[in-house]
Amino acid sequence: MKTRTLLRLVAGAAFALLSFGLPALSVSARADTLDEIKKAGKIRVAIDVAIPPFGMTDDKMQPTGSDVDLARLLAKDMGVELEIVTTTGPTRIPMLQTNKADIVISTLSITPDRAKVIDFSIPYADHPSVVAGLKTVQIKELSDLDGKKVAVVRGTTQDTDLTQKAKGAQLVRYEDDATMALAVASGQVDILATARSLLPAISKKNPARTVEPKITMQTNYLAIGMRKDEPKLLAWVNDWVKTNLKNGKLAAIYKQYHGVDIPTEDLLSKAGG
Amino acid sequence: MSYKFDFAFLADKWPDFVAGAWLTIQLTILSIAFGFLLGTVCAVARVYGGPLLRRLVGAYVETIRNTPLLIQIFIVYFGFSSLGLKLSAEVSAVIALTVNMGAYTTEIMRAGIQSILRTQLEAADCLGLTRFQAILHVVLLPAMERVYPSLASQGVLLMLASSITSQISTEELTATANLVQSDTYRSFEVYMIVAVVYLVLSALYRLGFWAIGLVLFERRRRLGTPL
Numbered sequence: 001m002k003t004r005t006l007l008r009l010v011a012g013a014a015f016a017l018l019s020f021g022l023p024a025l026s027v028s029a030r031a032d033t034l035d036e037i038k039k040a041g042k043i044r045v046a047i048d049v050a051i052p053p054f055g056m057t058d059d060k061m062q063p064t065g066s067d068v069d070l071a072r073l074l075a076k077d078m079g080v081e082l083e084i085v086t087t088t089g090p091t092r093i094p095m096l097q098t099n100k101a102d103i104v105i106s107t108l109s110i111t112p113d114r115a116k117v118i119d120f121s122i123p124y125a126d127h128p129s130v131v132a133g134l135k136t137v138q139i140k141e142l143s144d145l146d147g148k149k150v151a152v153v154r155g156t157t158q159d160t161d162l163t164q165k166a167k168g169a170q171l172v173r174y175e176d177d178a179t180m181a182l183a184v185a186s187g188q189v190d191i192l193a194t195a196r197s198l199l200p201a202i203s204k205k206n207p208a209r210t211v212e213p214k215i216t217m218q219t220n221y222l223a224i225g226m227r228k229d230e231p232k233l234l235a236w237v238n239d240w241v242k243t244n245l246k247n248g249k250l251a252a253i254y255k256q257y258h259g260v261d262i263p264t265e266d267l268l269s270k271a272g273g
Numbered sequence: 274m275s276y277k278f279d280f281a282f283l284a285d286k287w288p289d290f291v292a293g294a295w296l297t298i299q300l301t302i303l304s305i306a307f308g309f310l311l312g313t314v315c316a317v318a319r320v321y322g323g324p325l326l327r328r329l330v331g332a333y334v335e336t337i338r339n340t341p342l343l344i345q346i347f348i349v350y351f352g353f354s355s356l357g358l359k360l361s362a363e364v365s366a367v368i369a370l371t372v373n374m375g376a377y378t379t380e381i382m383r384a385g386i387q388s389i390l391r392t393q394l395e396a397a398d399c400l401g402l403t404r405f406q407a408i409l410h411v412v413l414l415p416a417m418e419r420v421y422p423s424l425a426s427q428g429v430l431l432m433l434a435s436s437i438t439s440q441i442s443t444e445e446l447t448a449t450a451n452l453v454q455s456d457t458y459r460s461f462e463v464y465m466i467v468a469v470v471y472l473v474l475s476a477l478y479r480l481g482f483w484a485i486g487l488v489l490f491e492r493r494r495r496l497g498t499p500l
Contacts, residue, residue, distance in 0.1 A: 090451050094460035097276070117458045154448070155455025172362070172442045173452065179440060186351040187359060 033226070034233040037102055042081035045071040046101035049086050050178045052201040053257040054107045066257040067105045070124065073249060074105070074224075077240060088176050090155040093118055096227050103237070107195065109157050109220035119228050121237040122271035123221035124250055125262045129158050130213040132199055133191040139214045145169035151180045151192040158193040161217055181205055193217065197258050221270065242271055282457040283466070293449030294470055300363065300445060301432040304370035308431070309424070311371060312378020313417075317408060319379060320386045330379065337376035343437050345369045350441040366438040366445075374431050381423045385416030418490045418500045425482035429475050436471075446470060 037043045047067050049055040055065040063084055075082035085101045092108060095101040096118055109127055110120045131150070133139060139148075146168030152159040154173040162171055172189055174180040177198060183189050185206035192202075196213055203210040224237050244250045245264050254262045319330045337345065349372075350365040360368070389412050397407035417424070439448035450467040454460045487494050 090455045091460075093458050094454070097458070097460065113456075114458070151442075154451050159455075173444070173448065174442050175440050175451070182347075182351050183442075186355040187357070188350065188354045 032232055033102055033230045034236060037078070037080055037233075040080075042083050043075050043078060043103065044083045044085050044101045045075070046085045046087040046092055046095040046104040046106055047071060048088055048092065048106045048176070049084070050088070050176050051107055051198065052177075053197065066125075066253050067107065069253045069257075070250065071105050073244065073253070074237075074240060077244075078236075089153050090175070093225070096225060099227075102226070103233075104225035107222055108225045110223050111157060111160075111220070113160075114225070117228070118225045119230065119234055121224040121226070121234065122241050123223045123267050124241050124245065125222045125254055126219055126267065127222045128196045128219045129161070129193065129217040130196045130199070131162075131191065131193045131215040131217060132196075132211045132213045134209055134211060137190050137214070139191065141215060142166045142217075143168070145191070148191055149189050151183050151189040153177055153180050153194070156194075157220055158195075158217065162193055165217075184211060185209055221267070238271070242268070245271075276461065278462060279459060280462050280466075282453065282459055282462075286453050286457070289449050289453060290446070290466065290470065293444060293446040294474065296363075296443065297432065297435055297445040297447075297474065300366050300370065300438065300443065301428075301435050303367050304374055304435070305428045305431060307367070307371040308374025309378050311375035313382050313413070315375060315379040316382035316386055317413075319383050321404075321408065334376045334379050337373055338380070342369070342373055342434055343440060345373060346438060346441055362438070362441045362443045365441060366435070366443050370431060370435060370438070373434075374427065377427050378424065381420050381427060382416065384423075385418075385420035386412055388419055389416050414490070415500065418486075418493060421482075421486055421490070425479060425486075428482060429478050432474060432478055433471060446474075 047055045047063065047065075049057055049063045049065070049068070051065075051067075053065050054067040055063065058064045063086075068084065071084065072082055085095060087095050087101070087104070087106060089106075092104050092106050093114065096104055104118075107127065108114075108120075110123065114120070131139065131142070131145070139145060142162075142165050145162075145166045148169060149172050150162060150166070150169045151172050151174060152162060153176060159171065159173065162169060172183070174183060177194070180192060180194070181198075181202045182205070184192055184202055187209065191214075192211065194202075196216075199211055199213060224241070226233055226237065241250070245268055248264075251262050251264055254260070315330045315333065318326050319334075322330070346366065346369040349360065349369045350362060353360055353365070393411050393415075394407055397411045402411070435445060436447035439445060439451060442448070444452075446467060450463050454463040457463070490500075492500070
């Protein structure tokens with residue numbers, strides 16, 4: 001190890017810092033996002049296409065799912081083209097923060113922590129989280145998870161919840177739903193914490209290892225996420241969600257992909273009328 | 274959007290980063306060590322072995338070098354457990370990384386071994402060394418010294434590549450970064466910190482390889498010149 005090599009490493013570090021840091025500083029003064037979307041004629045929507053049935057790819061490798069249809073409807077109503085920016089659970093919010101997407105429609109639950117860094121629209125669907133397991137697994141409450149391996153997707157509300165409430169459980173964190181589903185199907189784990197909506201797809205991967213809901217942890221509400229301080233965009237999206245909840249279009253999309261109804265009245269009352 | 278850098282979360286989260294970096298170190302040092310042994314044995318087999326053994330090793334090397342590491346990791350972690358052999362994420366990671374490191378080491382060491390002149394072996398024969406002694410003392414050490422920079426680079430590359438084992442739930446440095454990022458939403462800051470930690474780790478690994486080289490290669494230690 002010579003001094004020159006060390007110098008090179010230091011120079012490399014400085015370069016890395018600069019190339020990361022500069023773009024961040026240069027995006028300060030920016031125009032209104034709604035105006036920009038309309039001017040560009042397209043809206044960039046971040047969607048995770050690996051969470052069936054919200055976002056997935058069909059047999060022609062085209063994105064489909066309830067979040068995708070929602071985004072299509074929104075773009076149509078806004079009169080702009082839809083550009084889907086594929087994302088993953090942990091990168092949904094960074095996509096907004098780094099201006100890679102205009103809005104996020106990606107099973108994004110409203111949480112107080114997230115509300116600190118982004119703005120949420122009024123909820124468009126409910127989203128119960130459950131702890132599920134194989135038929136042979138005996139669990140009734142969170143304390144039964146002590147010492148057991150429980151699969152979660154890193155950074156999801158289930159991860160945060162169980163980290164706080166089931167301290168005895170051994171959380172096994174995967175990067176996305178597909179990897180977690182594979183872990184269950186291949187026998188790496190017998191218990192998982194996820195959205196109820198995901199269970200049929202996971203069981204389908206390996207019918208011999210069908211999972212069933214055991215504990216309902218909490219019901220979250222899904223909303224459209226956008227950057228803070230965008231009052232025009234927020235007002236437009238809120239208005240759009242309310243209209244389409246009332247006319248049943250959102251319920252129809254949900255029913256088509258999930259086979260269950262969304263509690264429209266409940267959602268509208270949460271939205272304040 | 275004006276972005277303000279905020280590193281305040283470090284006050285709470287630095288032990289997580291340390292734990293993540295520590296696991297990265299443990300995983301990769303084990304993999305590098307096992308991978309080196311595996312690769313050296315395979316390289317000897319590939320150069321001095323019979324036709325069947327040579328072909329077997331060749332198939333192993335080409336398969337591993339021409340498939341993505343992520344797929345190899347998934348096969349060990351998900352594939353084996355589908356067959357009923359449940360390995361933990363960490364064990365799977367070490368196995369996959371070892372096998373990967375072994376394949377690259379085989380090629381690197383083979384180049385080293387083939388650079389040793391035949392006459393050296395003949396000289397060893399004349400001195401009455403057995404084939405095994407000759408390979409061990411006359412061939413392997415100088416061969417390794419010749420390709421040592423490549424070996425060290427491969428070790429560092431493996432350390433960096435170990436970041437993708439976060440996919441199978443090992444809580445190493447990159448997994449820690451993803452977790453902290455999803456907790457605090459300070460993605461810029463988190464990934465910058467982790468980039469710097471990887472840079473420091475790379476420097477430490479290079480320093481380590483250099484020190485091991487000094488211990489191993491007496492000729493180099495005394496003369497200070499490359500072979």
